[in-house]
Amino acid sequence: MKITENIEVLELTLPAGEGQMTIHPTVIRDEHGCVLVDTGMPGCYRRIMDLIAQAGIDPAALHAVILTHQDIDHVGSLPQFISGNGGKPKVYAHAEDKPYIDGKKLLIKFSPARKEALLQALPEPLAKQFEAVFSTDSSENVTHVLADGQRLPFGGGLTVIHTPGHTPGHISLYHEPSKTLIAGDAMIVQDGMLQGPNPVMTPDMPLALQSLRKLKAYPIETVVCYHGGIYRGDVSKRIEEIIEA
DSSP states (O other), rough: OOSSEEEEOOEEEEEEEEEEEHHHEHHHHHHHEEEEEEEOSTHHHHHHHHHHHHHHOOOEEEEEEEEEEOOOHHHHHHHHTTTTTTOEEEEEEETTTTHHHHTOOTTTTTHHHHHHHHHHHSOOHHHHHHHHTTTTTTTOOOOOOOOOOOOEEEGGGGEEEOOTTSSSSSSEEEEETTTTEEEESEEEEETEEEEOGGEEEEEEGHHOOOOOOHHSSSSEEEEETTTTTEESSSSSHHHHHHHOO
């Protein structure tokens, strides 16, 4: 879904246990090419590239990947992106989550048992690629380390907002020209309403809610949540309600 000239929100529905989940990676584009925010679960590479093409964007123009955080549904297809035929994109992530994304530490919500189950469910070539990229012996996957307040030139200007709690290095991205917040998992949309992060998947909920206060400094008109999609309304008021609940 195109929400501005610079922002395309993708929608992928994936199996999740006995049910399904829908995720929303986001593409930031400008005259220099496009940047993908988050990569989905392992095996999402082709579907994401197809959706980019269906949006009228040349997949070959993809030159960078920004990871909002280390969770498997956000970094899962990174091995395919950095091993793709179009040349290795730059990979951006916050310093606190970098060692996990580099494979030097085990993802904090991804137990060895869960990892083994996932690898057994994947086709063998994909499983081997995943293990090779997220290995202590692999080269570093993150090529550019992000910091709070940093401004990226993509799409007319993205501001990095460090919003820890869901993970130590979780970031949100503020697109200045359109007043759009790409929230990652700092918030979700449920039944059309903006909510705080999923408590079950948020190890430090007090810190996550404290992080939301930082968002009130930005004049946000549209929020893109990885889980739930797009929210428009009085965002500042709604964030205050979430914090005070």
